[in-house]
Amino acid sequence: MTLKQLENLVEIDQDLTDDAYGTYYDKRTIEQLLNYGLIILDKPPGPTSHETVAWTKRLLKIPKIGHSGTLDPQVSGVLPLGLGEATKALGVLLYGPKEYHALGRIHSLPSKEKLENTIKLFTGAIFQKPPQRSAVVRQTRIRTIHELEVLEQKERLLLTRILCESGTYIRKLYYDIGEFLGPGATMIELRRTRVDQFRESDGLVTLHELAHAFSLWEEKKDESKLKDMIKPVEYAFSEIKSIIIRDSAVDAMCHGAQLAIPGILKISPN
Incomplete structure (x- = not known):
């Protein structure tokens, strides 16, 4: 089995590698x-x-x-x-996205049209201020919501799937959606289902x-x-x-040398 990052590499040169190392x-x-x-x-x-x-x-x-x-x-x-x-x-x-499945409660039942429009508004780049109990400085910042989908609704309970940028607070996202709807909303349960390529x-x-x-x-x-x-x-x-380099270039790089073109054997396309 070949590692995904080593597939379809562009070959620049050929060289032997010593299996005794590594x-x-x-x-x-x-x-x-x-x-x-x-x-x-x-x-x-x-x-x-x-x-x-x-x-x-x-x-x-x-x-x-x-x-x-x-x-x-x-x-x-x-x-x-x-x-x-x-x-x-x-x-x-x-650097990769994260996916969550969240269960929340809207404090009063909105119309279907208003809920759908609100979900659309919170997709894409949004402003978000971390909650009071958080590990970071409470400064408003921009986070990207790649996908926001209502999987199931039962009266005021919402089950949603959120694919978002790292550093997004899902509890605060629910709070902000509730504020926009009017009466407020509270997240009840949260599960992370993806971190970058790990699902x-x-x-x-x-x-x-x-x-x-x-x-x-x-x-x-x-x-x-x-x-x-x-x-x-x-x-x-x-x-x-990915880049595959010559054995002879490894030691030089470990001692602070920059990688030059003669030291490269294969490289990712584009």
Whole structure:
């Protein structure tokens, strides 16, 4: 299997590579994956994202894990975790969109036409001020709502799907929609179903499943389940352009040299 970012590359030159240095992404051991791997966790409602990371560190018995995109305690869903050195790759995921499914209550029932028009108004670039209880400075900023769709309505209850820019507050979005409608609105429940290329439909890992898989590997040396749960760090870069460079250029770049054209073997098109 070839990584998505390495497909259809434009070849500029050819050269040999020494397999003695490094390990192919699909041939890494569990020990290597625990330092260069990703886990797409299904965060349960209740704990903070920080607590979830702390529990995962204790489960896997490793000192360093990071997460991409904080979820409020009562919010569940996709929480990408970077293990060890893979924490450095998590910042890439902030450039991609995030998808949420939210359940909210409108304080009084609007007409169908007014609701549809309001939903359209809140699609695209919007102004948003973070809520009082937030981890950032409360300054009005622009965020993009790529898609806002009402999946189901039962009287004053609305189930919506929101595809939006990273850093959008969905609870505040519901509040603002309610203010525009007049009587107000409140978000009841929220689940994140996508972070960039990682989707809920692709399969998530729960803490219980992770604990069971790790104990199988640690006690019975059965790595099959754990290896399925930990993705190579390269999966985080599947949506960005790639360059393959010569072995001889790697050491120079690691010591601060700039990459020149003679050091490039393949490059993404366009």
